Amino acid sequence: MPGVSMAETTFTFQVDEGLKDAFAEAAKGSDRTGAELLRDFMRDYVRDQVEAAAYDRWFRREVEAAIAEADAGNVVSSDDVEADAEIWRAEIRRRLNGAAS
Numbered sequence: 817m818p819g820v821s822m823a824e825t826t827f828t829f830q831v832d833e834g835l836k837d838a839f840a841e842a843a844k845g846s847d848r849t850g851a852e853l854l855r856d857f858m859r860d861y862v863r864d865q866v867e868a869a870a871y872d873r874w875f876r877r878e879v880e881a882a883i884a885e886a887d888a889g890n891v892v893s894s895d896d897v898e899a900d901a902e903i904w905r906a907e908i909r910r911r912l913n914g915a916a917s
Contacts, residue, residue: 827854839853
């Protein structure tokens with residue numbers, strides 16, 4: 817992770833020779849080594865997984881809170897929602913009609 821000094825280790829895996837050659841050529845074309853790109857890809861993947869897990873935890877908390885609110889009867893009726901939506905639609909029609917003038 818950036819700013820943190822960590823011991824380095826070797827990571828070995830098998831890959832098709834053609835893919836290895838194509839990757840090395842692509843890395844060279846971007847003035848990078850394959851190892852640099854693989855480290856970047858690994859960091860990005862780990863960061864994405866951490867962010868996805870954090871979002872999932874947040875989303876689950878929000879859903880649980882919403883279910884608790886609904887179970888407690890703290891809901892808005894469909895009639896109230898439709899009445900508000902009609903006010904919004906009327907306002908938009910008014911604005912559109914005013915803009916057309």
